[in-house]
Amino acid sequence: MPREVPWVEKYRPRRLDEIVGQTKAIEQVKAWIGAWLEGKPPKKKALILAGPPGTGKTTTVYALAREYGFEVIELNASDERTYEKIERYVQAAYTMDILGKRRKLIFLDEADNIEPTGAREIAKLIDRARNPIIMSANHYWEVPRDIRSRAQIVEYKRLTQRDIIKALARILHHEGKRVPKELLYDIAKHAGGDLRAAVNDLQTVVTGGVEDAAQVLAYRDTEKSVFQALAQIFATDNAKKARMATLGVDMFPHELLQWIDENLPYVYYKPEDIARAYEALSRADIYLGRAQRTGNYGLWKYATDMMTAGVAVAGVKKKGFVRIYPPKTIKLLTESKAERSLRDSVVKKIMSEMHMAKLEALETLNVLKAIFEYNPDMAAHFVVFLDLDLKEVEFIVGDKEKAKAIWGKSMNIEKKLKERGELEEHVRVAAENETEREVEPTGEEETGEEAEEEISEEELQKAEEEMEAVEESGGKIHKPKKKGKQATLFDFLGKK
Numbered sequence: 470m471p472r473e474v475p476w477v478e479k480y481r482p483r484r485l486d487e488i489v490g491q492t493k494a495i496e497q498v499k500a501w502i503g504a505w506l507e508g509k510p511p512k513k514k515a516l517i518l519a520g521p522p523g524t525g526k527t528t529t530v531y532a533l534a535r536e537y538g539f540e541v542i543e544l545n546a547s548d549e550r551t552y553e554k555i556e557r558y559v560q561a562a563y564t565m566d567i568l569g570k571r572r573k574l575i576f577l578d579e580a581d582n583i584e585p586t587g588a589r590e591i592a593k594l595i596d597r598a599r600n601p602i603i604m605s606a607n608h609y610w611e612v613p614r615d616i617r618s619r620a621q622i623v624e625y626k627r628l629t630q631r632d633i634i635k636a637l638a639r640i641l642h643h644e645g646k647r648v649p650k651e652l653l654y655d656i657a658k659h660a661g662g663d664l665r666a667a668v669n670d671l672q673t674v675v676t677g678g679v680e681d682a683a684q685v686l687a688y689r690d691t692e693k694s695v696f697q698a699l700a701q702i703f704a705t706d707n708a709k710k711a712r713m714a715t716l717g718v719d720m721f722p723h724e725l726l727q728w729i730d731e732n733l734p735y736v737y738y739k740p741e742d743i744a745r746a747y748e749a750l751s752r753a754d755i756y757l758g759r760a761q762r763t764g765n766y767g768l769w770k771y772a773t774d775m776m777t778a779g780v781a782v783a784g785v786k787k788k789g790f791v792r793i794y795p796p797k798t799i800k801l802l803t804e805s806k807a808e809r810s811l812r813d814s815v816v817k818k819i820m821s822e823m824h825m826a827k828l829e830a831l832e833t834l835n836v837l838k839a840i841f842e843y844n845p846d847m848a849a850h851f852v853v854f855l856d857l858d859l860k861e862v863e864f865i866v867g868d869k870e871k872a873k874a875i876w877g878k879s880m881n882i883e884k885k886l887k888e889r890g891e892l893e894e895h896v897r898v899a900a901e902n903e904t905e906r907e908v909e910p911t912g913e914e915e916t917g918e919e920a921e922e923e924i925s926e927e928e929l930q931k932a933e934e935e936m937e938a939v940e941e942s943g944g945k946i947h948k949p950k951k952k953g954k955q956a957t958l959f960d961f962l963g964k965k
């Protein structure tokens with residue numbers, strides 16, 4: 470199912486005069502580019518747009534390019550290959566040539582994330598540049614000195630609540646939607662000057678119904694940045710960026726883990742990528758357990774690395790707007806009795822058919838929810854395998870019409886299996902898995918507690934190596950080896 474276009478992109482200002490609250494910054498940028506256009510490149514051939522996230526830095530670069538006829542070459546400053554790429558462009562003739570090629574403007578994002586060696590190379594390139602180079606950074610003082618000394622700084626301010634309300638009202642007008650005034654004020658207040666966060670909140674509230682708003686915003690109060698942190702983790706393939714995303718989050722790691730746990734099934738397309746992300750999470754969980762028992766809270770670092778970088782690089786993510794929700798485990802108290810009993814019955818079926826402990830089954834239920842939402846064919850196979858009834862399917866997918874469609878497909882599968890006498894085969898496969906597990910013990914117990922006992926010191930050391938490997942391999946985590954013979958959700962997917 471295609472995701473809705475993120476409003477932050479749909480309503481990104483196209484013109485400089487549509488950018489709110491940054492008049493002074495934009496004047497400075499225009500003056501700087503004006504010098505280039507007059508053929509007298511400014512003394513400082515690079516510009517650093519510095520300021521908090523979501524305040525219009527990237528937007529400025531693209532609007533500037535559109536208005537002044539530049540082609541933007543956007544490169545990630547922390548990417549090692551960036552140097553070679555810039556090399557190609559800085560020396561390109563700075564002309565609008567007769568073939569109609571446009572002048573190039575080099576845009577380096579995350580200038581506060583450049584390693585020292587990269588910084589020296591980029592500094593040399595700035596000296597030789599024949600094209601304007603604009604960089605953006607959240608923390609000016611973390612931009613390497615070699616670069617800072619060669620660049621003019623332009624400061625972007627946190628946006629005021631008034632600016633944010635103006636921008637949100639404009640979006641609502643275009644969408645033809647209304648939300649209560651108080652809610653708009655609440656969103657603006659909780660965004661902390663970050664218009665990207667505010668626009669994302671508005672989209673969440675409008676698409677999820679206003680009744681969701683109170684819940685979403687209630688969490689913004691105390692855990693403002695967890696939404697932003699998760700959005701960043703789920704948007705990047707860069708291990709370092711993912712790890713940095715949670716730095717400002719005022720939350721214990723085990724709470725953060727719950728947030729990531731329940732939101733991540735909606736981020737990846739492929740079941741095997743979801744599986745890989747869950748592998749990283751379960752390692753994080755193990756470190757947390759051990760930290761708790763031994764009092765060695767230094768282990769929190771490994772846990773956080775696993776749940777941020779490990780999850781971020783687990784696979785190919787969906788593009789588009791990701792709605793981030795507070796974890797249901799926190800919401801359980803507000804669940805109705807009927808919902809609780811349906812959840813319990815589904816979880817019991819998962820436990821019995823897939824031979825899982827309760828925690829693992831709850832986790833699997835989250836994955837199933839994503840599969841049921843996005844892949845009705847695969848969902849139908851699960852309906853047969855788990856012997857789910859229509860009410861249970863409705864509970865999992867959360868929509869009557871979708872549930873009916875899946876149910877119909879499952880009836881067809883069941884009919885075909887019966888004709889081929891294969892219904893029994895499903896049962897036999899499950900039974901075989903059970904026997905294999907008994908014959909060939911994995912050394913892994915099913916409860917979190919017991920698993921924690923098995924972590925050795927070497928394994929802890931390995932955690933650090935693993936995270937280094939993630940970075941060295943350019944952000945790709947090695948596919949974990951399959952352990953034991955326990956029937957997991959993904960064994961099942963493999964068999965299908």
Ligand SMILES: Nc1ncnc2c1ncn2[C@@H]1O[C@H](COP(=O)(O)OP(=O)(O)OP(=O)(O)O)[C@@H](O)[C@H]1O
Nearest residue numbers: 477480481488489522523524525526527528664665
């Ligand atoms: N000053 C602004 N005026 C209008 N819209 C804005 C402004 N700042 C941010 N936005 C909205 O927020 C989105 C994100 O803004 P932008 O990409 O420019 O942020 P940024 O400052 O580059 O953030 P980061 O430092 O995280 O890269 C834009 O697409 C736009 O919808």
